[in-house]
Amino acid sequence: MPRSGRPTTAVAVLAALTALATACTGQSGASADDDPNAQVTLTFWHGWSAPGEVRAIEENIARFEQAHPNIKVRVTANMTDDKINQALRAGGDKAPDVVSSFTTDSVGKFCNSGAFADLNPFLEKSGVDKAKVFPRTLLEYTQYRGNQCTLPLLSDAYGLVYDKSAFAAAGITEPPKTWSQFTEDAQKLTVARGDTYDRLGVMPTFHGYETKPTRLAAQWGGTYFDARGKSNLAGDPAFAKMLTAQKDLVAKLGGYEKLEKYRATFGDEWSAEHPLHTGKVAMQIDGEWRPAMAKEAGVAFEIGTAPLPVPDDQVADYGKGYVSGTVMGISAASRKQNAAWELVRYMTTDTDTVVAFANAIHNVPSTLEALASPKLQVTPEFKTFIDIARHPKSATTPAQADGGTYQLTFEDFAYGVEKGDVADIGAGLARTDKQIDTDIAKAE
Amino acid sequence: MSPWLIGFALFFAYPLLSTVYFSFTKYDGFRPPVPSGLHNWTYLFTDYPLFWPAMRNTLWLVVVMVGCRVVFGLGTGLLITKIKTAPGLFRTLFYLPYLAPPVAATLAFVFLLNPGTGPAGVLLEGVGLHSPGWFTDADWSKPALTVLAVWGVGDLMVIFMAALLDVPKEQYEAAELDGAGAWARFRHITLPNISPIILFAVVTGVIQAMQYYTQPLVAGKVAAGVIGGSGEQFEPGYPDKSTLTLPQVVYNLGFQRFDYGAACAAALVLFALSMAFTALLMRRRGGLIGSGD
Numbered sequence: 001m002p003r004s005g006r007p008t009t010a011v012a013v014l015a016a017l018t019a020l021a022t023a024c025t026g027q028s029g030a031s032a033d034d035d036p037n038a039q040v041t042l043t044f045w046h047g048w049s050a051p052g053e054v055r056a057i058e059e060n061i062a063r064f065e066q067a068h069p070n071i072k073v074r075v076t077a078n079m080t081d082d083k084i085n086q087a088l089r090a091g092g093d094k095a096p097d098v099v100s101s102f103t104t105d106s107v108g109k110f111c112n113s114g115a116f117a118d119l120n121p122f123l124e125k126s127g128v129d130k131a132k133v134f135p136r137t138l139l140e141y142t143q144y145r146g147n148q149c150t151l152p153l154l155s156d157a158y159g160l161v162y163d164k165s166a167f168a169a170a171g172i173t174e175p176p177k178t179w180s181q182f183t184e185d186a187q188k189l190t191v192a193r194g195d196t197y198d199r200l201g202v203m204p205t206f207h208g209y210e211t212k213p214t215r216l217a218a219q220w221g222g223t224y225f226d227a228r229g230k231s232n233l234a235g236d237p238a239f240a241k242m243l244t245a246q247k248d249l250v251a252k253l254g255g256y257e258k259l260e261k262y263r264a265t266f267g268d269e270w271s272a273e274h275p276l277h278t279g280k281v282a283m284q285i286d287g288e289w290r291p292a293m294a295k296e297a298g299v300a301f302e303i304g305t306a307p308l309p310v311p312d313d314q315v316a317d318y319g320k321g322y323v324s325g326t327v328m329g330i331s332a333a334s335r336k337q338n339a340a341w342e343l344v345r346y347m348t349t350d351t352d353t354v355v356a357f358a359n360a361i362h363n364v365p366s367t368l369e370a371l372a373s374p375k376l377q378v379t380p381e382f383k384t385f386i387d388i389a390r391h392p393k394s395a396t397t398p399a400q401a402d403g404g405t406y407q408l409t410f411e412d413f414a415y416g417v418e419k420g421d422v423a424d425i426g427a428g429l430a431r432t433d434k435q436i437d438t439d440i441a442k443a444e
Numbered sequence: 445m446s447p448w449l450i451g452f453a454l455f456f457a458y459p460l461l462s463t464v465y466f467s468f469t470k471y472d473g474f475r476p477p478v479p480s481g482l483h484n485w486t487y488l489f490t491d492y493p494l495f496w497p498a499m500r501n502t503l504w505l506v507v508v509m510v511g512c513r514v515v516f517g518l519g520t521g522l523l524i525t526k527i528k529t530a531p532g533l534f535r536t537l538f539y540l541p542y543l544a545p546p547v548a549a550t551l552a553f554v555f556l557l558n559p560g561t562g563p564a565g566v567l568l569e570g571v572g573l574h575s576p577g578w579f580t581d582a583d584w585s586k587p588a589l590t591v592l593a594v595w596g597v598g599d600l601m602v603i604f605m606a607a608l609l610d611v612p613k614e615q616y617e618a619a620e621l622d623g624a625g626a627w628a629r630f631r632h633i634t635l636p637n638i639s640p641i642i643l644f645a646v647v648t649g650v651i652q653a654m655q656y657y658t659q660p661l662v663a664g665k666v667a668a669g670v671i672g673g674s675g676e677q678f679e680p681g682y683p684d685k686s687t688l689t690l691p692q693v694v695y696n697l698g699f700q701r702f703d704y705g706a707a708c709a710a711a712l713v714l715f716a717l718s719m720a721f722t723a724l725l726m727r728r729r730g731g732l733i734g735s736g737d
Contacts (some may be wrong), residue, residue, distance in 0.1 A: 082699055105677050109702050207668050207682075223451040260580055265560035269669065320572040332474070405701060408679045409493070411478070415684075438491045442483075442703065443472075 011013035032117070032337035040339045041072040045087070046100035047326075048361070049078040050270075056360030060353055064346045071339050088331055089430065094343025097334040099341050100153055103311050104141040104324045104396070111144035112401040114442065116329035119148045122341040133349055133367050135389065137323050144418040146398040151348040152366035154358055157388040158215045160308050161290040161381075165301040166199065166282035172282045175246030175306035177318045179219075182309040183249050189282040190253060197254070197262055197285055200275075202283040204249045205259050206414055209269045212286045213414040214407055216242050219310050219394040224406070225398060231436035233410060234429035243425050245419045256419045272297035305384040307391075321388035323396050325366060364389045402443035406436040419433035460715075467708040473698075477705070484709040492706065497685040498693045501586065503651035505656055505689065506721065507726025508695060509590045518638075523602060525608050535605070542598030543699070550662040553592045554579050569686075579667035589687065591659055600645055607641040608634065647725050654718045660687035662708035690714045 034040070044061070047056055061073045076096070081103060087095045101117070103105075110116040123130055130139060130148065137153040153361045160175060170189050176182040186201030206213055222238035225231060233239045250256055265281060265443075269272020272291075276284040279296040284290060291303045307319045328348055330340040346353055348351045354370040357363070359377045364385055370376065372385060378386060388394055400406055416422045467484055469477035479499035488495050520538055528536050541549070557564050565575035578588040616632045622683030624632070635642075661680055666683035680696060681688035690710065 084701070085699060094729055103677060113472045113702055115474050207670060255575075261559050261577070263560075263669065264558050264580055264667070266669065316504045402701065412493075412679065435491070435493060438487075439701075442487055442491075442706075443701065 019339055020065035032122075032338050032341075034338045036338040036342055037070055038339070039070050039331070040336050041074055042098055042336060042340055043076070043094070043096045043159050044098040044258050044343065045075045045079040045084060045096040045101070047077075047079055053301070053323055053361045056357055057211035059360070060347060063264055063353065064343060065240045067319055067346070068342055071342060073343060085115075086259035088333065089393040090329075091333040095331060095333060097336050097340045098103065098328065099331060100328045100347075101150070104327055104399070105407060107142055107327055107403075108144045108152050108399035108401050108444070110329060111147040111399065114332050116149035117332045117334070117337055117343070118149060119330065119344070120146075122330075122337075122345070123148070126341070126345060128345070128349060134370070135366075135371070137369060137389075138366055138393055140326065141324060141396045141399055144325050144401070150327035150329040151344060153326045153328040153348050154354070154361070154363035155228060155323055155366045155389060156213075156287045156289075157385040157394070158210060158218075158285065158308065159384055159388050160283055160306045161275065161286045161294070162283040162304045163299075163301045164304045164307070166279075167304065167382075170282075174188065175304060176309045178312045178315055179245050179309050179401060180312050183245075183252060186249065186283065187252055187358075192254065195258060195261070196265075197280075199279060200259075200262060200281045201253065202285070203259065203263055203266075203275065203281050204246065204253055205256065205263060205418055206411060207260070208248075209274075210287060213242070213246075213411050215285060215322045218320070219269070219308050219314075221314065221317070221393070221395070225400075229440075231433035231440075232407065233433050233436070234426060239410075239429055240425045243414060243429075245311070246414070246418050247420070250418045251420075273357055288364050288382060289362050291379070293324045301398055305381040305382055307384065307388055317393050319387060320391045320393040320395070322363075323389055323394050325364070400440055400443075402439045405439050405443070407433050409439065462714075463708045463711055464702055467706075467712055469705050471708075472702040473662045473704050474702075475498045477629050478564060479647065480705060481663060484703075484705040488706055488713070492693075492697075494679075494685065494688055494693050495710070498688040498690050501660075501686065501688055502654065502656070502690045502717075504586055505589070506650050506653045507671040508586070509593050509656075510646060510653050512590050512594050513597050513600060513649055514642065514645050516594045517597045518595060518604050518642070521600040521604030521608055522634075524605050535602075538601055539598035546597065546658040550592065550659045551586070551666060553595070554663055554666045555590075557588055570627075577662050577683075579687075580683055582686035585663070585667075585686040589663065592659060592663075592724060599684050603641060603645065604638065608636040609635075611637040625677060643725065647722055650720065650725070651718055654693055654721070656689050657691040661691050661692055663687055688719075 008078060046057060048057055057075065057077070060074055065071065065073060081097075081101055084096070084099050084101060085106075088099070092099075101110075110338060111118075132149075134142075134152055138155055139148075142148065142150045142152050162175060166189055167175075170185070172185050172188060176185045182202075186204070189199065191198040196385050202207075205212065217239060220238035220242040222242065223232055223236050226235060250259060251261060262280075266275045267278065274284075274293070274297070275281045276286075276290070277299050279301075291305055294303050307321055310318050310320070328344050330337050330344060334340055347357075348354070349367060351367060351369045351373055352375070354365050354367050355373045355375045358365040358370065362382070365371050365373070365376060388401035397404070397407055409432055413422070413428055414427070417425060422428045466477060468479060468481065470480040471477035476531060516613040522532065524535055524538060544552075544653070549704040556562050559565055559577045559580060561576055562575075562578075564578075576584045580583050613632060615637075616629055619629050619633055664680055664682040668678070670678045680692045691714065694707050694710045694714065697703045697710055
């Protein structure tokens, strides 16, 4: 038999097993009838892996088990979305009952496919008014077409983290508010050396860690889908303006090739060798975790934080940003959904739990009460991100049936623009819209 | 029923037929499959943006990477059979890279060939040559993967070495008496004797290239800076889809996009291509294997 049959066989066997598994299991949230007071052991998978993060989760779980003596929780850390997806499909005793996913981009897929149970019936049964508990933006990215298949478990706000000493040395007295100022400051902070740099103002390319097209699009206020649910990248001038500004910034800082070559010298985003820590860049588009990580890495300079700049004609909206976060849901195949709901409710809605977790891992709290809690440890650097999360014009990327595929398609086009491969941005965005609509229609 | 028939039905016929069936359905692995006619096939060939780049890359790797591996495997095998001083040491040294786990080997190569800090770039520039972007340049990423594959050619080297040592010495002696030079001896004695092994190396190489997944994925992820963050979305193929291969397409469709139907269609394309290449090579084996073989 040719060995080339292996991928085919693997997919087919998995598919067949999954068909059997899903046929034998699965119950909707509305019909969950397990006794929440029965002795049960829940399996909980999450993606955190750093020792401090894992410890924080374990402490929360220990408090939960103390409050719910009949429920034991078996926790597995460092789970990627791919592993989660496959386990949910396979089902069975080893599959997780409760899952926490790092990316909001999968929510549309999870809800659309029915992989996660709809939490609306549980919220109703427990008398939890989600609109009063969670900020609007967070509710937006945790549901798809009314199916609230996940709830927010802490959130991430994106802003600007910078080296105050470099700013002072370059004669910059305050962080840039507009894109023009940002471009100007990035140039002032850049110290070129031959075909490389001693220091770069900011790494603008979309491969530069958290510098994603979606983060910048939020500053321009782009609307991804029109009222009919069709992709709107060409329809909303915000996207073309953002991409034009990005292309201009890349050109002004030395050009795509020179920048990418410099980027190749950067260390791991999650290590102490991050380019902001080592002085290779003076500004970084990043999440609320960066100031704490930089301090832990022992940086010699003072760290500043600020919202990301806005386009010159939107200066009144300065302070807004992109918001996403971690989500938590219950496997639709779980036979312990009522007990699982107790864990989800505790982790996502209990103010003290959310605050303790946010304090431990330096993330933005995901409930309105936790955001206002006096127990929340708020440093000046962290406050910037809390304010971004609260800003009424802060935005997220909407959940879609194809998960985050539409974002990747947009990102792929944006790579071409910043590289200089796209002559007509408007026509390219129209083609991208067509591709996104096709992919979403296929996924629905 | 013979055990062979049970094995064939269970592990080949049933999965294959299931894959064919699923390729004509809309199936996300959670909800039951729904017949969808040719939709997955038309989507794959006309609307799915990763398919044709993956197809082109896979064919490139089949031709160039397999060719390089066979040539270098044979060359190293020849070299090793000629070494008289500490042959065991050299055989071990040349074989060792093959034992390196693919992920570790790929990480090491991305580091070595890093255009900004890699020692390879420093060496090249030291002798006045411009160091290419290797894994960050779409024109160089597949050659870089080929260099990695050639580095780990120890498996072929051992096979060729065994075949070369099996060539009857009398034939060389007779040819030398007839005044044949080194190239003539290689062309008229060595090659015909080892041609079945060359065919084996080419066929298995083509199948391996068709299944090439780990190295391009890891190289693309690391070079793109996507090595942390368990929730981060990543579309394989960095840079500019140049490291995308057909197995990655199967994975992307099935496990990242929840589209088993289209993934099964892509898997069948992969299967058909492998079968076609193998059949073609076996049909043409007369050109490789002498009439007596």
